[in-house]
Amino acid sequence: MKDEEKNAMSGSATLNSGGVSSAASQRRKTEMILAKDNSTAPVLEADNVTIRYGSNAAIKDFTLIMPERRITAIIGPSGCGKSTLLRSFNRMNDFIDSLNIDGKFKYRGHDLYAASVDPVEVRRRIGMVFQKPNPFPKSIAQNIAWGPLINGIASKGGSGGLRDVDDLIEKSLRQAGLWDEVKDRLGESGLALSGGQQQRLCIARALAMEPEVLLMDEPCSALDPVSTMRIEDLIFELKESYTIVIVTHNMQQAARASDYTAFLEDGHLIEFGETEQVFTRPEKKRTEDYVSGRFG
Ligand code: ADP
Numbered sequence: 611m612k613d614e615e616k617n618a619m620s621g622s623a624t625l626n627s628g629g630v631s632s633a634a635s636q637r638r639k640t641e642m643i644l645a646k647d648n649s650t651a652p653v654l655e656a657d658n659v660t661i662r663y664g665s666n667a668a669i670k671d672f673t674l675i676m677p678e679r680r681i682t683a684i685i686g687p688s689g690c691g692k693s694t695l696l697r698s699f700n701r702m703n704d705f706i707d708s709l710n711i712d713g714k715f716k717y718r719g720h721d722l723y724a725a726s727v728d729p730v731e732v733r734r735r736i737g738m739v740f741q742k743p744n745p746f747p748k749s750i751a752q753n754i755a756w757g758p759l760i761n762g763i764a765s766k767g768g769s770g771g772l773r774d775v776d777d778l779i780e781k782s783l784r785q786a787g788l789w790d791e792v793k794d795r796l797g798e799s800g801l802a803l804s805g806g807q808q809q810r811l812c813i814a815r816a817l818a819m820e821p822e823v824l825l826m827d828e829p830c831s832a833l834d835p836v837s838t839m840r841i842e843d844l845i846f847e848l849k850e851s852y853t854i855v856i857v858t859h860n861m862q863q864a865a866r867a868s869d870y871t872a873f874l875e876d877g878h879l880i881e882f883g884e885t886e887q888v889f890t891r892p893e894k895k896r897t898e899d900y901v902s903g904r905f906g
């Protein structure tokens with residue numbers, strides 16, 4: 611049996627002993643791991659991607675598949691390329707002039723960077739939640755309503771076959787586990803909420819756009835432990851309906867909350883596998899050192 615088949619059988623995709631596995635072999639390993647999870651389908655893919663800022667590559671020969679209605683955690687030391695990767699999936703990096711992408715980012719098999727693709731539509735389907743809660747300086751209700759109203763998803767009273775904006779506000783806040791806390795103060799500023807509530811408001815705001823995917827860039831790193839647990843529980847509930855990709859520095863969080871984990875170092879994928887395997891039986895020494903807190 612070839613090494614890569616052995617790795618895939620043991621539930622892990624790793625670099626080969628020579629350092630870097632080819633894009634084709636990374637893909638095969640990943641597909642073999644995901645094939646065991648037969649109730650899911652690929653939603654997002656990075657297919658042999660290299661991302662450069664000017665001449666500096668932040669992501670190198672990178673292949674990864676994110677399956678439907680699963681939580682994929684992206685872990686690795688600071689500066690290894692996690693945010694660069696995550697932001698490329700919803701074209702947030704379009705605004706950085708020096709950034710250049712080789713290879714393909716795909717959403718359900720479609721090239722996310724094809725000339726015919728509207729980046730605004732990409733960001734509607736692939737929502738993003740940031741590290742620091744960033745509510746608009748508007749009321750709680752307006753924070754939710756603004757995006758759906760200007761993007762033609764909702765209208766007052768639901769006219770024109772659109773969603774009723776008040777229903778959508780309630781639904782989104784319920785989904786984010788915030789409704790009971792704010793239902794009597796929807797007119798108050800979103801900035802008057804606690805940090806944990808603000809982050810749930812931002813999640814509600816993303817959900818109101820009816821995305822299929824939620825990208826989360828260290829969504830709990832600015833929060834206290836109790837708020838963190840609430841958000842983790844929420845992420846776990848959302849997985850029933852959404853595909854979630856979470857960048858985290860918190861190893862317990864990755865181990866608790868995710869189904870699959872990708873470990874990156876210096877822009878390379880070092881190991882991808884089921885979270886339980888990556889944390890308890892990592893294939894690579896580098897992964898073991900990182901998840902056990904020996905560096906990073
Ligand atoms: P991580 O999220 O893992 O901390 P980043 O994706 O933020 O890593 O950064 C990866 C590499 O890309 C780092 O070397 C960083 O300095 C570089 N980088 C990130 N953003 C920019 C930018 N806007 N311009 C130039 N280099 C950047």
